[in-house]
Every structure is written in C-alpha cells, then in structure tokens.
Amino acid sequence: xxxxxxxxxxxxxxxxxxxTVTCSQNMNHEYMSWYRQDPGLGLxxxxxxxxxxVTDKGDVPxxxxxxxxxxxxxxxxxxxPSPNQTSLYFCASSLRPPGMGxxxxxxxxxxxxVV
Amino acid sequence: AQSVAQPEDQVNVAEGNPLTVKCTYSxxxxxxxxxxxxxxxxxxxxxxxxxxGDNLVKGSYGxxxxxxxxxxxxxxxxxxxxxxxxxxxFCAVRDINTDKLIFGTGTRLQVFP
Numbered sequence: 001x002x003x004x005x006x007x008x009x010x011x012x013x014x015x016x017x018x019x020t021v022t023c024s025q026n027m028n029h030e031y032m033s034w035y036r037q038d039p040g041l042g043l044x045x046x047x048x049x050x051x052x053x054v055t056d057k058g059d060v061p062x063x064x065x066x067x068x069x070x071x072x073x074x075x076x077x078x079x080x081p082s083p084n085q086t087s088l089y090f091c092a093s094s095l096r097p098p099g100m101g102x103x104x105x106x107x108x109x110x111x112x113x114v115v
Numbered sequence: 116a117q118s119v120a121q122p123e124d125q126v127n128v129a130e131g132n133p134l135t136v137k138c139t140y141s142x143x144x145x146x147x148x149x150x151x152x153x154x155x156x157x158x159x160x161x162x163x164x165x166x167x168g169d170n171l172v173k174g175s176y177g178x179x180x181x182x183x184x185x186x187x188x189x190x191x192x193x194x195x196x197x198x199x200x201x202x203x204x205f206c207a208v209r210d211i212n213t214d215k216l217i218f219g220t221g222t223r224l225q226v227f228p
Contacts, residue, residue: 042205
C-alpha cells in the first residue's frame with residue numbers, strides 16, 4: 001500500500017531533550033515536506049525537500065532541522081524542544097512539488113507535547 | 116503574495132441537506148486551487164483540484180467545487196451531506212514562485228443526523 005509513515009504517533013517530552021520524528025514514504029516521491037498544524041493557524045510548512053540532499057526552509061523553520069540522505073526518509077529533528085513546539089506534525093510527499101498538481105500524500109500525524 | 120481565506124471556522128448542516136464550504140483566493144496569474152479533507156486522527160487527503168478547464172470540478176466522495184474567477188472563489192459543495200462527511204476541510208492555492216501549497220486555516224464541517 002502506498003503510504004507515508006510517521007513515527008511516533010504521540011510523544012511527550014521535556015524541554016531541551018533532543019528528539020527525532022521519522023517519516024518514510026514508499027512511492028519513490030522526490031518531494032517531501034513537514035508541516036505543523038495549530039488551531040486557528042492551519043498548516044504551516046516547516047521544511048521541504050525537492051530531492052536527496054536538497055532541503056530548504058519553509059515558513060516556520062526556527063527550532064527544527066531536517067535531513068534527506070535517502071529518497072524515502074525525511075526525519076524531523078528538534079535539537080532542543082520548547083513548549084511552543086507543542087503541536088500536531090505532518091509529513092507529506094509527492095512526485096513533484098504539489099502545487100504543480102501532483103497528488104500529495106500525508107502521514108497520519110505526530111502529536112508532540114513539550115513540557 | 117498568494118493566499119487563501121476560509122471565512123468560516125465551522126459549518127453545521129443537517130444530513131441530507133446540501134453543504135457549502137467557502138474559500139476565496141488571492142493570486143497573481145492563473146490560480147491552481149485544491150481542496151483537502153482531514154478526518155479525525157488522520158492526515159489530509161486530496162479531494163479535488165482546479166488547474167484549468169471546466170469551472171465545475173468533481174472530486175472524491177461526491178464532492179465538487181465551483182471556480183468563480185470574478186468572485187475569486189472556489190467553494191466546496193455537495194448536494195446531500197452525510198454524517199460521515201464531518202471533518203476538517205482545507206482549501207489550498209499554489210504558490211506560483213515555488214510550486215508549494217499555501218493552505219487556508221481550515222473549516223470544520225459538522226453534519227447532524
């Protein structure tokens with residue numbers, strides 16, 4: 001089944017403790033992206049990647065890092081999480097940038113709480 | 116700058132009645148417009164898109180959307196709502212500079228039995 005898999009689904013952590021949220025897709029997509037979803041703010045893009053070893057900042061990149069060493073994986077790293085990073089996170093992928101009309105497949109989300 | 120607006124945080128409709136979820140856009144040039152749906156505890160799913168052609172676009176689950184250039188709108192519609200349509204709906208527009216999607220803030224649709 002074609003899908004985007006995120007792990008973990010739920011995570012509670014403490015301020016300052018580094019964490020990684022994994023994202024993997026099995027569709028050979030070139031474009032991958034991370035979003036955070038907050039009430040009243042919709043989806044905001046954190047980082048995106050056009051292909052292996054090509055990443056770029058989205059609208060809210062502060063406090064996050066990403067890497068794209070393999071085509072299928074696009075982990076999101078929080079080096080020193082803070083409470084304002086408590087949010088619902090989504091990974092998504094598409095063959096090409098989604099604005100070109102290609103289907104965008106989303107993972108099921110990771111609910112992160114930083115205390 | 117490109118943007119979309121979803122003026123309603125929530126829309127309530129009775130099952131069997133027609134539903135409309137509103138979206139307006141602001142772009143330079145021809146818009147590429149999209150609707151996505153998010154069911155509880157799930158990621159977003161693609162519903163439909165408008166790129167060019169017929170102003171009435173048909174999508175998944177019986178939904179359709181009407182592109183109106185003069186009113187800069189792309190409202191999502193369904194002739195007869197189902198309780199299972201209850202979800203969060205997002206309108207999105209293509210950023211012509213980056214081909215990324217710019218999402219609206221979402222509209223929660225509640226369909227009552």
